[in-house]
Amino acid sequence: MDVARESDEAGLAEARGKWVLPGGRGIVAQIRIDFAFTLVLESWIEIRIETGFSYGPPGAGRHFDPADPMALAPLLGLHQAVVTAAKIRKDGRLTITFADAVLEVGPDERYEAFQVAGSLPPIRRGFRFAALPGGGLARF
Numbered sequence: 735m736d737v738a739r740e741s742d743e744a745g746l747a748e749a750r751g752k753w754v755l756p757g758g759r760g761i762v763a764q765i766r767i768d769f770a771f772t773l774v775l776e777s778w779i780e781i782r783i784e785t786g787f788s789y790g791p792p793g794a795g796r797h798f799d800p801a802d803p804m805a806l807a808p809l810l811g812l813h814q815a816v817v818t819a820a821k822i823r824k825d826g827r828l829t830i831t832f833a834d835a836v837l838e839v840g841p842d843e844r845y846e847a848f849q850v851a852g853s854l855p856p857i858r859r860g861f862r863f864a865a866l867p868g869g870g871l872a873r874f
Contacts, residue, residue: 746861753863753873755779755820755850762815771800771809773830775817779852781830785842792836822850826865841869 747754764774770784788795789809798806812832819831826841828848839848847865862874 751825752821752823755822755852760817760820762812762817765810765813767800767803767806769800771798771806773812775820775852779820779850781820781828782849782851783828783839783847784849785839785845785847787837787839787847789837790835795836795838822863822871824871826869826871828865839865841865841867843868 760775760779762773763776764772766772766774770782771787772780772782774780784800786797786799788797790796796808798809800806815832817830817832819829821829823829826847828837828839828850830837841847842865844867846867849862849864851860851862853860864872864874866872
């Protein structure tokens with residue numbers, strides 16, 4: 735069991751080697767496809783994935799690559815999906831859990847695998863994370 739605590743002025747909770755994002759029960763309001771795959775949760779958290787990732791039932795995810803935008807078409811169904819949990823591990827991994835599926839991003843050896851940015855209401859307290867090439871996490 736993760737014991738989370740409020741860690742700072744941005745209102746993020748830290749628990750055993752990871753940050754727990756306040757996206758629980760958040761709805762995917764936008765999906766963007768350019769040179770990355772981006773999910774915007776309720777206009778206050780943006781998750782930009784820039785390298786390969788998996789999505790599907792736990793333990794049976796399918797691989798997707800943002801470099802092939804046409805292959806991302808099955809993910810359009812995530813629009814209006816409910817996020818039940820979102821965690822960023824300090825080793826550079828991201829996990830977004832939906833009702834019946836999980837999206838997982840691992841670290842990339844050469845590139846930033848993902849970026850997560852947002853500001854929490856009611857007072858806009860900004861935060862930004864980036865997965866570091868080779869693993870690890872930077873927080874701005």
